Amino acid sequence: MATPDISRLKIERGAPAQVQGQRFKRRRWIKIAVVVIVIGVGGKVAMGQFGGKASVETVTVAQTYPAQSYTLLNATGYVVAQRKAALSSKATGRLEWLGVLEGSKVKKDEVIARLENRDVSASLGLAQANIKVAQANLEQGQAELLDAQANFKRTAELLNQKFITASAYDTAQARLNKAKANISGYNAGIAAARANAQSAQVALDQTVIRAPFDGVILTKSANVGDNITPFSSAADSKGAVVTIADMDTLEVEADVSESNLSKIRVDQPTEILLDAFPELHLAGTVSRMVPTMDRSKATLLVKVRFIDRDPRVLPDMSAKVAFLSKAVPPEDKQAVTAVQATALATRDGKTVVFVVDGDKVRQVAVTQGRKIGELVELKGVKPGDKLVMSPDAKLHDGAPVNLAKK
Known part of the structure; x- marks a missing residue:
């Protein structure tokens, strides 16, 4: 096996020094850049503090x-009418006439609506005619009584003179007693006829709907031609015709937490603010506290009466009630x-x-x-x-x- 030639392999001794030099130069430029950035930011800060905005x-x-300084507690609630009624008729029939609209002002006993009442009116006419018949019977009975009295007087005189028998006298006496009894029956007949007429009049009055008190019509639930059946739920029929409220009895019902009841008392001064009119601040007072708790909400219903009144206040408006430590003086209103x-x-x-x-x-x-x-x-x-x-x-x-x- 041939031995490899390693004569050409060399180690460059100067390489590390060159690499270190390049690293030193890179670090120096990084430091310079950081200094420039810091100076720039510092300059901007200085400009903002001394020469900028x-x-x-x-x-x-x-x-x-x-009045906010007198407030002990705030609560929310709604405006309600203490005196409010849904008006209907005890009679059943078709609505023939309706004389009011929503917002109409009515006086006590003013006729608001009328049901069809020709049958009831005819019954009243018959009852009134029966009164006249009973009165005519009474007049006839009174005439018979006068005749019986005169006949009895003559019979008594003839008996004293012994011109007639005692049986004739007894017959005259019986006739007189019968005439007197007939008068009592005729008077009773008149009373019965008048009672029947009164009953018919009541039935007729029940077809007329009147305002029970001075107030304003809030809602209209029926129109002319609708069938009114107040005591049943027949199909296509109406119960109440209109709803009326006495605006002089408006008050605010507010729920007060059970934990804050110690801050509330009857006749306590309050200030009422309506969501619909934020600029309107009305004086009020605690009129009564319903003596039972709402277990589900742990609240008590407190009713606040208006002292200051405004025609813009309407039922069911949202309201805020501030319960005050003392009444607000005029200069603080x-x-x-x-x-x-x-x-x-x-x-x-x-x-x-x-x-x-x-x-x-x-x-x-x-x-x-x-x-x-x-x-x-x-x-x-x-x-x-x-x-x-x-x-x-x-x-x-x-x-x-x-x-x-x-």
Whole structure:
């Protein structure tokens, strides 16, 4: 076997030094790049702090009511009418006339609707005619009574003169007694006829639907031509014709948690806010508390009566009730301008705020008022203004700013 020639195999002694040099150069360039980046970022930061726009957070000036400081508890509920009725008729028949629409205002005993009543009206006419018949019978009986009385008087005189027998006298006496008895029967007949007429009148009145109290028509459930059957569920028939509510008895029913019942009492002052009219704040008072708990929700139903009334309040509106520690005085019923206390700053001994105006801030002197919850009453700014929150001591009037993204 031939021996291999290894004379041409050599080790390059200078290679490691060359590789190390290349690595050193690469590391040096990396360090230079890092330094350049750091300097650039630092420059941008420095520009942002000293020569650029400061990044600030803002709060918005709002309108609030001082009554919030009296609030012990808030609850939600709905407006309901304490006096409300679904009107129908005890009679069964076809609706012949309907004189109201939704929203119609009616007075007590005003006719709202009428059922077809010709048959009942005819029965009433017959009963009234029977009264006249009974009265005519009474008049005839009274005439017979007068004749019997006169005949008895003559018979008594003839008996005294012995011109007639005793049996003739007895016959005259019997006739008189019969005439008197007939008068009692005729009077009873008149009473019975009048009772029948009254019954027919009641039946006729039951075909007429009247308002039981002053109120407003909420819903209309039937139309002219519908069959009204209040005491049955016959097909294609209606029960109630209209629903009426007394708007003077509107109140709010609110559910109060069992754990907060210690904060509620009867006659406690409240403030009612309607979701439909957020600017409307109405005074109220706790009228009563239903003496039973709702086991499923662990709440008690509290009924709040309106003290301040507004024609825009309607049944079934959503409402919020603030239970107050005391009644709101007149001066606290108006909304005031307020903002979070963190927006306030002091410059030259004065209380100021910084209003964001475009990309700059405007220093505004304000007058600080009372504290309302977490807000502070301010004068000198208007609702909707955006103020710098927690302004830096270096922030000054006219300084450019950027709004921080939340």
